[in-house]
Every structure is written in structure tokens, then in C-alpha cells.
Amino acid sequence: MQTADPSALGFDADRLARIDRHFAHYVDDGRLPGWQVVVNRGGETVHASTYGRRDVEADIGWSDDTVVRMYSMTKPITSVAAMMLYEEGAFELKDPVSKFIPSFGESRVYRSGNHMKPVTEGLAEEMKIWHLLTHTSGLTYGFHHQHVTDAIYRARGFEWGAPDGIDLAETCDRWAAMPLAFQPGAEWNYSVSTDVLGRVVEVASGMALDEFFEQRIFQPLKMTETGFAPTDEQRDRFARLYSPNPANGRAVISPLEAAAGARMFLSGGGGLVGTAADYVRFTRFLLNKGELDGVRLLGTRTVDYMTQNHLPGGVDLEAYGRPLFAETQFDGVGFGLGFSVSLDPVANKVLGSPGEYAWGGAASTAFWCDPVEDISVVFLTQLLPSSTHPIRTQLKQLVYQALVD
Structure with a gap:
């Protein structure tokens, strides 16, 4: 992806490089097959990189146009x-x-x-x-x-x-x-x-979910690589799904890989596949409060309303949620209409801004939008489950430490 000058957008390029060095270790020691990260500010990409492989067994590298299972990163789109x-x-x-x-x-x-x-x-x-x-x-x-x-x-x-x-x-x-x-x-x-x-x-x-997504969201936002199953053209770019080997923690082919891409059950909670470029467009649409490239799908107040904490009494998930697997840490985090919402980064003990909204997928994918800093970040890999490694919290600290404006 074409990137802008990081310094012109408040980032230190040398500090951004720490992201790549850190997550390269995950691939080099076998914990992840490969990954892709895109950091965007003000509508411009300031950092984009890939590392490792989308197919370890066939030795196929992770490319910018690799297609992945988004799993629960489908949820914000359905919302x-x-x-x-x-x-x-x-x-x-x-x-x-x-x-x-x-x-x-x-x-x-x-x-x-x-x-x-x-x-x-x-x-x-x-x-x-x-x-x-x-x-x-x-x-x-x-x-x-x-x-x-x-x-x-x-x-x-x-x-x-x-x-x-x-x-x-x-x-x-x-x-x-x-x-x-x-x-x-x-x-x-x-x-x-x-x-x-x-x-x-x-x-x-009155429309099937895949038709609604395609006609009302993907076509208007030019998300041309996103759908409920990889197309014939995308199959050669479709990443394999991995899980950790219990014996040594190394990523091995997941038994769930063969289940991906079935069309019968259109899962609004986890059925989409797509690319980083497409999801970056979705994050910019959100940060622009419902509009992208002159196309408006939501009103500004609706996006503001969706990204507020809707838990009763304004409490966080630690107080209101069940202590089980989820795509977010609970302390200092609330929940809106389709997103987790940062209430208190100090309570969460991770660098960030109040008002960030985010979610991730079961294969360790993640995104967040920060309206305070006008930043969105998309991270893709294919390791199930997402609770295996602290990728999301580490990614946040590495992105924010690179801000120097």
C-alpha cells in the first residue's frame, strides 16, 4: 500500500518500525504463520507491512492482497x-x-x-x-x-x-x-x-444478508474484496487457518480450516472474508462519521450514538460482563452498538484514548478507531483462537508509542 510521510502526520518512522520487529518474532519462532498491519491517520496510510506466510506448508508469502477470515470483525458491519x-x-x-x-x-x-x-x-x-x-x-x-x-x-x-x-x-x-x-x-x-x-x-x-451487504455497504464503500466466501479469483490468495500446537505453541493447520467459506448459513456474527485494504476503508467510513469519498451510509449522530457506552449505568465490562473469552479486556472498557468502547485507558493499563472503539476476530485479527487522534489500525493474521497471544494490547502500545506530535 502507498504510504504517506509518517512525520507529516505526527509519527516517528523509526518508532513505527518497532511494530514490525516485535511481531516478526511471532513468525520467526513459529507462533504465527504471518501477519499484516496497516496504520492510518487522517485518511492516509502512515505504516503498512506484511511478514511471514499465508500458507506455511506451501511457502507462500503474506501479500498486501491476502484474503482472510474476518470472523467477528463481521459484527461491526452487521451492526x-x-x-x-x-x-x-x-x-x-x-x-x-x-x-x-x-x-x-x-x-x-x-x-x-x-x-x-x-x-x-x-x-x-x-x-x-x-x-x-x-x-x-x-x-x-x-x-x-x-x-x-x-x-x-x-x-x-x-x-x-x-x-x-x-x-x-x-x-x-x-x-x-x-x-x-x-x-x-x-x-x-x-x-x-x-x-x-x-x-x-x-x-x-426483505433482502438476504449477503445481498444487503453487497448492495448497501460493500459497493458504495468500494469494498470489492469482502464477502461471505472467497471468490474463485481470491482462492489463490486465501490464507490458511492455524491453531497453536499444545505441545510447543507453534502454529499448525487448524481442524476448522475446512469449515470456512460455507454459504448456507450467512453469519452476521462471523462469516465474512476480506482484505486489509477493504477493512481500512470501513474504518475510515466510521471515523468520517458515516461517510467515505462522498458516499454517506449513516448520519453523524448515529455513529456517535453507536460508539458510546450503552451498558446500563455506564459501567464497564468488568462490572457487567461475564468473566470469559471475549475479543477485549474488560477493565475500563464498555460496549456500544456493535463495538467495544474505551472508557478509561488508565484502568485498562494499555496506551490509548478515551472513546476508541474496536473489535476483533477469532483468528486473532483486530481493528480499532481512535476519533481523538484520527487513527485507525487494522491487524490481520490467521491464528485461532484469538486468546492465544496478547497481540491486540501489544499492538496498541507499539502504535501509540510511535506518536510524537
Whole structure:
């Protein structure tokens, strides 16, 4: 990617080089297959680099146009899609999810028992659209391995994705029939909420999720390399998926690699593949408060509203979230409508700015937007799970230490 003079945009080029040196060690000792990082300020790229391989076994290097599984970096895009419809009056944030997916009107909440014989109770109040956007719905993920409801998901084929042969509508009906982990609005729990939100987008718009994304978001923003599966042209550029070998920590081919790219289940929570260049455009659209290159998809106030902390009482995830795997640290971090939101970098003990919003994906990808410094950063690799290494916190400290203006 073409880069601007870092010094003209407040960065020290020698200090930016520390990013590359640091993460090169991850590849050299086998912890990562390869990676790509792009640092953007004021709409200009000040640092872009790649290192390592997208296919270790075939010795194919990581290139600027490598295509990766974005996993949960899909979630902010689905949230933007939903808020575009919100701006059109398609729903209110307090509307019940059952208005669009009737099966959720019959949901039950786990109270006791094991995954074979759970004891449940009725809903104190129905799940709302804002519960989906904030992960306070009571839904969960099978891969958490923390709660009885997680085990129920796994027993029914919902650990990483959905069983073969069912579409998004059927998937949501099956989730609605499983007990919620808690009453909607009572806690924060990282979950399939955004997948359900994707189905709301389908019903409210009358379009399949992939069609909505392509016509309403990707084409206007010129995100030409992003979709729910690699195209025939992209397959030679599609990175392999890796996981750490428990014996030595070295990256080896993940057993989940073959599951990537299925089209049947359009996962608004984790189904997209794409490139760094495309996602950088998405981050600039966000930092420009809903507009890019003269194309506006969201109003400025909507983006401001989405990137505020929406957790009840303004608390952070440490106070309101469940202590389990997630794409962010909990201290000093709240949650908005589709993003984590930095409330207090001092409490988080990582360099940064109040008001940053961010998220990442299960294969250790990450992005953040800093409206105070007008910075966005995108980091891509393909190592599952993202909790393996402290890549995101280390990347932040290395980016911010390079600012000298």
C-alpha cells in the first residue's frame, strides 16, 4: 500500500518500525504463520507491512492482497447494516426481537439443572433489538465452555458456526428454542446476538444478508474484496487457518480450516472474508462519521450514538460482563452498538484514548478507531483462537508509542 510521510502526520518512522520487529518474532519462532498491519491517520496510510506466510506448508508469502477470515470483525458491519435500517424507521431499539423472528417470543431462561435436563423459567421481559447490538440478550456461544447453556449449544451442533444444511432463519429458530443464559438485559455475554441481528436485517429489509451487504455497504464503500466466501479469483490468495500446537505453541493447520467459506448459513456474527485494504476503508467510513469519498451510509449522530457506552449505568465490562473469552479486556472498557468502547485507558493499563472503539476476530485479527487522534489500525493474521497471544494490547502500545506530535 502507498504510504504517506509518517512525520507529516505526527509519527516517528523509526518508532513505527518497532511494530514490525516485535511481531516478526511471532513468525520467526513459529507462533504465527504471518501477519499484516496497516496504520492510518487522517485518511492516509502512515505504516503498512506484511511478514511471514499465508500458507506455511506451501511457502507462500503474506501479500498486501491476502484474503482472510474476518470472523467477528463481521459484527461491526452487521451492526452498521442494522443501524442503516434503524435510520430508515424499520425498527426502534426497544422493539422486541420477536417482531421480526416470532420464535424468540417463546424463549425460556435457564435456571438450574444440567445440559441434558435444564430447568427454565419464562421471560421477565422480551429480548429487544438493543440487547442484540450490545450482547446483553442472554444468548451465548458453544465455544465458551463456561455455562450449562454453552453445553446445550454444543450438544445441538452450535460450537463454531451452525450444523450443515440450515440457513440463517432456521438457525435463529433453533437458538430461540434453547434456554437463554440469563434474562435479557441482566448481563453482558459475548454471543450469537449479532447473527440474530443479521436475521433481523434480512426480515426488515426483505433482502438476504449477503445481498444487503453487497448492495448497501460493500459497493458504495468500494469494498470489492469482502464477502461471505472467497471468490474463485481470491482462492489463490486465501490464507490458511492455524491453531497453536499444545505441545510447543507453534502454529499448525487448524481442524476448522475446512469449515470456512460455507454459504448456507450467512453469519452476521462471523462469516465474512476480506482484505486489509477493504477493512481500512470501513474504518475510515466510521471515523468520517458515516461517510467515505462522498458516499454517506449513516448520519453523524448515529455513529456517535453507536460508539458510546450503552451498558446500563455506564459501567464497564468488568462490572457487567461475564468473566470469559471475549475479543477485549474488560477493565475500563464498555460496549456500544456493535463495538467495544474505551472508557478509561488508565484502568485498562494499555496506551490509548478515551472513546476508541474496536473489535476483533477469532483468528486473532483486530481493528480499532481512535476519533481523538484520527487513527485507525487494522491487524490481520490467521491464528485461532484469538486468546492465544496478547497481540491486540501489544499492538496498541507499539502504535501509540510511535506518536510524537
